[in-house]
Amino acid sequence: MARILVVDDEIGIRELLSEVLYDEGHAVEQAENAAQAREARLRSRPDLVLLDIWMPDTDGVSLLKEWISQGLLDMPVIMMSGHAGIDIAVEATRIGATDFLEKPISPQRLLKTVSAGLLRNRTILPDVKTTRNIVKDSSPSKNNSSWVESCLVPVEYNAGCKLGSVSLDLPLRDARDAFERVYFEYHLMKDGYSMTRVSERTGLERTHLYRKLKQLGITTTSRKRNVDKT
Known part of the structure; x- marks a missing residue:
């Protein structure tokens, strides 16, 4: 079980992704913009973040750069977008994103990408x-x-x-x-x-x-x- 933060300004997408992750046993928190994402990041310290690129207040790539500059990128961040070009996806992964998901996102693709991201962030179990x-x-x-x-x-x-x-x-x-x-x-x-x-x-x-x-x-x-x- 992991703590996952889903950041997207479209409530239907947030609910759909959260439902799939809930069914896999993960604890999921939602944020509809960068401001809420900042608060949730500091409050719940998620194990992984699903971050939309296009948002009304601050875009996802800018938020990713902000977390990097503040030393807060201690969890995998998977970028999401239905409109971003390949150049933006490459830029996001180049500066620190773990992966990129293109909308619409199938449950199988979501779970596979999330599992791979969590695997990279896994810590060694105690004796x-x-x-x-x-x-x-x-x-x-x-x-x-x-x-x-x-x-x-x-x-x-x-x-x-x-x-x-x-x-x-x-x-x-x-x-x-x-x-x-x-x-x-x-x-x-x-x-x-x-x-x-x-x-x-x-x-x-x-x-x-x-x-x-x-x-x-x-x-x-x-x-x-x-x-x-x-």
């Missing part, structure tokens, strides 16, 4: 042997502690090819789904199945969180709560 330390301050309830421990089993990459309960021999999409199930089930239990808190913690809007949980086949009510009612 999984120390993964237990990640949730030391999470204070899970006593009833949930054994479940949390089982989710954070140290792993040797040459012993069984598993990260916790997720097999690393699975195809990427299956492995990602398996990890996301563990991830969301952990946060649901940790936050007492409060969708508001889980939404805030995971960075997904409630509508997209419900959709993601349904897609993964995860119940949104506590099993214990259901047992108590019977």
